[in-house]
Amino acid sequence: xxxxxxxxxxxxxxxxxxxxxxxxxxxxxxxxxxxxxxxxxxxxxxxxxxxxxxxxxxxxxxxxxxxxxxxxxxxxxxxxxxxxxxxxxxxxxxxxxxxxxxxxxxxxxxxxxxxxxxxxxxxxxxxxxxxxxxxxxxxxxxxxxxxxxxxxxxxxxxxxxxxxxxxxxxxxxxxxxxxxxxxxxxxxxxxxxxxxxxxxxxxxxxxxxxxxxxxxxxxxx
Amino acid sequence: xxxxxxxxxxxxxxxxxxxxxxxxxxxxxxxxxxxxxxxxxxxxxxxxxxxxxxxxxxxxxxxxxxxxxxxxxxxxxxxxxxxxxxxxxxxxxxxxxxxxxxxxxxxxxxxxxxxxxxxxxxxxxxxxxxxxxxxxxxxxxxxxxxxxxxxxxxxxxxxxxxxxxxxxxxxxxxxxxxxxxxxxxxxxxxxxxxxxxxxxxxxxxxxxxxxxxxxxxxxxxxxxxxxxxxxxxxxxxxxxxxxxxxxx
Numbered sequence: 001x002x003x004x005x006x007x008x009x010x011x012x013x014x015x016x017x018x019x020x021x022x023x024x025x026x027x028x029x030x031x032x033x034x035x036x037x038x039x040x041x042x043x044x045x046x047x048x049x050x051x052x053x054x055x056x057x058x059x060x061x062x063x064x065x066x067x068x069x070x071x072x073x074x075x076x077x078x079x080x081x082x083x084x085x086x087x088x089x090x091x092x093x094x095x096x097x098x099x100x101x102x103x104x105x106x107x108x109x110x111x112x113x114x115x116x117x118x119x120x121x122x123x124x125x126x127x128x129x130x131x132x133x134x135x136x137x138x139x140x141x142x143x144x145x146x147x148x149x150x151x152x153x154x155x156x157x158x159x160x161x162x163x164x165x166x167x168x169x170x171x172x173x174x175x176x177x178x179x180x181x182x183x184x185x186x187x188x189x190x191x192x193x194x195x196x197x198x199x200x201x202x203x204x205x206x207x208x209x210x211x212x213x214x215x216x217x218x219x220x221x
Numbered sequence: 222x223x224x225x226x227x228x229x230x231x232x233x234x235x236x237x238x239x240x241x242x243x244x245x246x247x248x249x250x251x252x253x254x255x256x257x258x259x260x261x262x263x264x265x266x267x268x269x270x271x272x273x274x275x276x277x278x279x280x281x282x283x284x285x286x287x288x289x290x291x292x293x294x295x296x297x298x299x300x301x302x303x304x305x306x307x308x309x310x311x312x313x314x315x316x317x318x319x320x321x322x323x324x325x326x327x328x329x330x331x332x333x334x335x336x337x338x339x340x341x342x343x344x345x346x347x348x349x350x351x352x353x354x355x356x357x358x359x360x361x362x363x364x365x366x367x368x369x370x371x372x373x374x375x376x377x378x379x380x381x382x383x384x385x386x387x388x389x390x391x392x393x394x395x396x397x398x399x400x401x402x403x404x405x406x407x408x409x410x411x412x413x414x415x416x417x418x419x420x421x422x423x424x425x426x427x428x429x430x431x432x433x434x435x436x437x438x439x440x441x442x443x444x445x446x447x448x449x450x451x452x453x454x455x456x457x458x459x460x461x462x463x464x465x466x467x468x469x
Contacts, residue, residue, distance in 0.1 A: 045258075110316075113314070113318060115269075115310075116310065116318075118269075118271065118304055119271070119308060120377060121377055122304055122330075123304060135320055163258045
């Protein structure tokens, strides 16, 4: 069992999930409740990682994080071939799943409830925090689980921007690939079982979250 | 407490429909009565700050809640957001927050204020709901939900209370009880109440004054018996209104 790859995968997935929570939630709210100029273009860009080959996403990330990019020029931070680059790549591929699930949940919150909150003295941020997000929480959590699971399984783009350096940037999917290449099938099998189990539990949780939130318990007149 | 006056003089152009309403309301229950689609709810929305008229003015005892500038469709000169108008609004389908208990719904507007819980409990007590404080909306009957909605709207001590077809989904016995509650609350707090309905019986029971709304305009205003003299059969009026609704 490659413990360093497992630990690194957990670290990368946690950071990616945090990025998904912040950026995914902001994008989901904006897309669900605002009519943005060029909204269709923004949506297509967010959803591109669902259909593009990982190598293309990796190439774009190389441009975004490599020499000459604004991140390097302005902040003097070179993330290429470090684990944070793997976290960013994982977050990018998980973003469409998070945004889609959270946006649908937010859009389905009855706007009359938000209007009621307005008449009760709430600001827009307060409404988001006290009404919209609590009512959309299942979709947001489901999006985080799906996005996080996708981030955990990220392979191609991670390989391009973070490399495959054992102990430094080698995550579980990369370690499985390495183990199979080196014919260490037992080691690969263990890691495959772990990843499958995590994905299974994640999807089981998502299914549970699809149950209706508020069921009437007793027939009332 | 000084009696207030609410003056509404607004115009709004919708797709194929023009709303043009002029009303003046004091500490009384004014019933906006008319068929569906006549513009009653949009009038309430404009007063609450949930809809922006194209032209006109809304003032509450001299304080301007809304004032359009000269050019329709441009940014209004004054447009207080709904949260700053302190206008209580009871929506047709209750609009209680399903993730909050009855007590939490009522204390929603009070969360930054001292003694929020005690004040919310007192309001629930006033609406005979003290024992149901910890129930969630889906565990309450329609009449109980509507009483929670009224208590919630009253929590921030508004001077204006708007009710949009508040009891239309309830049976007549519960409606009678709620009408009595409403008359009592209005008298106690000297509230300006605007009550929207398409049911003439409701209008006669709670209305101090009646304004008949048709095709986006106030057609007649006056005491219910002046607007519809005793010879007018309320049941026939309902039938007539239902027919008119179906043609709109």
